[in-house]
Amino acid sequence: MNILDVNNVSKQYARHLALDRVSFSVREGVIFGLLGPNGAGKTTLIRILNQIIYPDSGNVLFKGQPLSANDVRQIGYLPEERGLYKKMKAGEQALYLARLKGMEHMEALTRLHHKFEEYGILDWWNRPVEELSKGMQQKVQFITTTIHQPAFLILDEPFSGFDPINANLLKEEILKLKAAGTTIILSTHNMSSVEEICDEIALINHAQKILDGNLFEIKNRFKKNIFAVEVSNEENSLADDLQNDFEVIQRQTLPHSIRYDIRLPEGKRANDLLNVCMRHSNILSFHETLPSMNEIFIEQVEHFNQLCHEKE
Amino acid sequence: MKKNNPVLLIIAREYLTRVRKKSFILLTILLPILMAAIIMLPVLLMINSEKKQHTHVLVVDETEIFLNAFEPNDNVTFSYASGDITTFKQDILQNNKYNCILHILDNSQSLKSNLYYKEKVPSSLSSFIERQMDNIFFDRILQDSLHINPAQFEKLQELTKADVTTIQMDDKGNERENIAEINEVIGMVCGFFIYFIIIIFASQVLRGVLEEKTSRIVEVIVSSVKPIQLLIGKIVGIALVGITQFVIWVMLTFGILLVAQIAAPSLMSGSVPETAVPGAGIAADTLPADFSIFQKINEYFSVSFGEIILCFFFFFVVGYLIYASLYAAMGSVVDNESDSQQYTLPITLPLLLSIIVVPSIANNPNGDLALWFSMIPLTSPVSMLVRLPAGVPLWQVLLSMGLALAFLVFCIWFAAKVYRMGILMYGKKVSWREIFKWLRK
CATH class of the missing domain: 3.40.50.300 (P-loop containing nucleotide triphosphate hydrolases)
Structure with missing residues (x-):
């Protein structure tokens, strides 16, 4: 109610x-x-x-x-x-x-x-x-x-x-x-x-x-199909394969692991990404990154302001 | 009545926080004590001098006009001597045989004399002596040069004294004795009094509104009660503070005087012995005249006392409400006290003007100036009261009251509109144009 x-x-x-x-x-x-x-x-x-x-x-x-x-x-x-x-x-x-x-x-x-x-x-x-x-x-x-x-x-x-x-x-x-x-x-x-x-x-x-x-x-609603994968070790080919099929936003070397932030292109699913990772590495964690409220706020407000501007 | 009536809660807060302030308590208690002291001080001084001082004056008169002519009283005695002034001076310096020496010089042109003393003598002594000398010298000339008997002369003076009584007639032909000076005084006192009450308490409303706005508590309060309820509560609460203070002042002043009278009845009854002070002879001459004025005030009051009280109360309430609501409106549109002045000036100016013209209105209570000022609502509370004791046609009083009431309704409407918007505006200056826009909404 x-x-x-x-x-x-x-x-x-x-x-x-x-x-x-x-x-x-x-x-x-x-x-x-x-x-x-x-x-x-x-x-x-x-x-x-x-x-x-x-x-x-x-x-x-x-x-x-x-x-x-x-x-x-x-x-x-x-x-x-x-x-x-x-x-x-x-x-x-x-x-x-x-x-x-x-x-x-x-x-x-x-x-x-x-x-x-x-x-x-x-x-x-x-x-x-x-x-x-x-x-x-x-x-x-x-x-x-x-x-x-x-x-x-x-x-x-x-x-x-x-x-x-x-x-x-x-x-x-x-x-x-x-x-x-x-x-x-x-x-x-x-x-x-x-x-x-x-x-x-x-x-x-x-x-x-x-x-x-x-x-x-x-x-x-505003998610951008971005996933974070953390792997403990990787074969050299992982980075290449990921680069070929997906969009790598960022690769970070952490003390005991490596973290990729990856955007799925149109038509690909999370499982496809997992498959690639599984072949070349030990997966520690895998999750979808939802946009923060901060990002949504800024994006939506700027988008709206632009629309208003164009109307004028 | 509904429990927890918010207006009553607000009135109670506005009233209690002010009444419990140290400054309020101090002012409320100290002022009557001060008033009573001002009233009693002269009397107390008289008593003191009566008890302590007895003055012995040695008259050394070279002219011999004043020989044995001074009249002593309870406090002053005279003795006469002739000879070298320096030896008498030695007497004072060495053995205090007398308190002072009056040395009257023989100098044919004018009457010149010196009063010598060592220890302080009452300040009124010289005027007491001066008066006596005047009279004695005057009588002497009457008698010796003009051959007129002083007693006869006095009788003649009384006989030829003219007396003009002003008598006012109202529409029905009733006659009333009228004393212009008293009218002026009563009118001016009432006018100034109303002015001070309005200024003091209406500006407290202004400060209260500002306090709530600058401390930002107003937003919390208007989320619980309507702005108009807050405004009414504040204005009424402060009015009650004013009334409380006034009542306490009157009661305390009378209380103190009453206690004083019981403690020392002879002091306050007005029968201060004429001879209490050297120089009281002066008072004896002027007192009867004063007394008759007092009696006339009483007569006067018995005619229109009620009317004046009624009008005073009316214009006090209406005048306060007019100015308080206007001040509240102006307080709500500014952020701090120094800014408030540019907004309150147009409202305060008429009030100041009405005070400036008080003497002219008191002087000519039925002139054009008086008529106009007692009709315009922003000036009428002061001006009408100044006119009133002199007698104002009833239709004028009623018209003035009607205009004031109509204007009050406008002021409340104006204040409600402006206040409601003003208290929520922060940080920017509100222009008069904007205020007029709020009014049209």
């Missing part, structure tokens, strides 16, 4: 079109990567999902119903530009934000205490936020984003500003939330984190959605 359906959403600002008939759906319980270069329209889309602004046309369905003011209680939002009241005490502030999300005073207080303890910042409950380190502020911010246990979580560049250790903790938290059934939209430039945790993605460029779907399917 879809928790979110975005249908033909357009948004025009005074000088430019921020979103141009964007449609996609997010299934319940997945981590959904919202990708795109700077200025593509991601922030506008996220603000529409948070009902901070409204689309000029098109609509957004939340759990099958048009998005309404009451839904904000089921949505958690971590904006890219983090911010808390600097002079306000950390605990008091978290309580205030939790209550704005509709939580009862006592319930919010108990749950916040637990969370602050879990994150090791309970001692800082009564300190103004400006006295906390940046990492602690990030923790407070993340707690306030999730304290009302939203069914749907929107994280805009969640890893920016975290050191590797805290970034890893955050990743684990995100996966924990997913395991508990939370649907998460992750807007990011960090493609490695997309590969690690996203199930589905949508790629937005110049206000338009240019790609969406399951991450694995997309990688398969």
Whole structure:
């Protein structure tokens, strides 16, 4: 079941079109990567999902119903530009934000205490936020984003500003939330984190959605028939045979092995490649290399920009 | 009412964070103490000088006009001597026989005298002596040169004193005694007061909006509540802070004065003994006149006190709301406080102008200038209050209120539109043209 359906959403600002008939759906319980270069329209889309602004046309369905003011209680939002009241005490502030999300005073207080303890910042409950380190502020911010246990979580560049250790903790938290059934939209430039945790993605460029779907399917769709073979020893003829029948992209001599990256030409199958290798070497490993999300991102965006350019 | 009403939560936060600030507590408590001190200080000083100082003046009069003529009081006594001034000076220097010497020189042209002392004497002593000398000399000339009895002269003065009372008539022909000076003072006080309240608290709204924008928390909050709810919560919260501060100020000031009165009843009842200070004779002359003015203020208030309070409250609320919403809108389109000034200037200018013209309006409360300034909504909160004590036709008051209310509706609409867009704009300057585009959306 879809928790979110975005249908033909357009948004025009005074000088430019921020979103141009964007449609996609997010299934319940997945981590959904919202990708795109700077200025593509991601922030506008996220603000529409948070009902901070409204689309000029098109609509957004939340759990099958048009998005309404009451839904904000089921949505958690971590904006890219983090911010808390600097002079306000950390605990008091978290309580205030939790209550704005509709939580009862006592319930919010108990749950916040637990969370602050879990994150090791309970001692800082009564300190103004400006006295906390940046990492602690990030923790407070993340707690306030999730304290009302939203069914749907929107994280805009969640890893920016975290050191590797805290970034890893955050990743684990995100996966924990997913395991508990939370649907998460992750807007990011960090493609490695997309590969690690996203199930589905949508790629937005110049206000338009240019790609969406399951991450694995997309990688398969854009695969270029490249295989990596690692062999422990080789006869001299292996390199020649490979060169004759296939396209050798790269040959690397590793300490105890040799690695080939090979593209299959039209009409050849992986088994053909294996046959050649088997004849001339001991195979250590053999696998298909799928394109990285980074490659797909750059390729698709550049391809799209070129199309736009030609149209003009 | 719905539980967890977000506007109430926002009001509570805006209110509590400000009220708990050290600067707020300090200012709220210190100011009344300062006020009370300013009121009581002169009285306390009087008491001090009354207790301590008794001044003995030796009069060495070469003219002999003033022989035995000075009138002593509780604090000052006079004795008279003639002879060489230097020997009397030695008396002061060596054995403190008297506190000071009044040496009146015989110099035919003008009345010249010196007051010698070693240890400090009350500063009012010389004026006390001067006055007495004036009177004595005047009476002497009346009697000796013009052959007029001073007592008769005084009677004549009283007889010929003219008194012009200004009486205002309203539409129904009711008459009301009117004192222009008091109108001016009351009007100016009310006007300045409204001005300061608007400036202080409306600019707090501006700063609050800026704080939320620059700290970027606004995006988190507007994902939970509507921007207009945040705006309303902030404006109302800060208004409550202002009211709290005002109420505490009034209560504390009166409280301190009350305590002082109980502690020392004679001090505060206004019956400071005339003779408490050397020189109190001056006060004795002018006091009755002052008293009659006070009585007239009371009479005056019994007529239109309610009206003034009502209008004050109305223009305070409406004026604050107009400026607070405009300031909030301007605060939302900038990124830092120094940039904000170019946007707030067009709004602050009318307010400044209304303060600049306060004296002219107070002087001529029914002139053209006064009429126009009390009708234009950005200036009317100050200008109408300046005019009010002098009596303003009812239709003008109602028209001014109506215009202010209509303008307030416009301001709220304007602020809601601009604020909603402004708080989400980062990094670039918003032009006025762009703001007008938002309005048309």
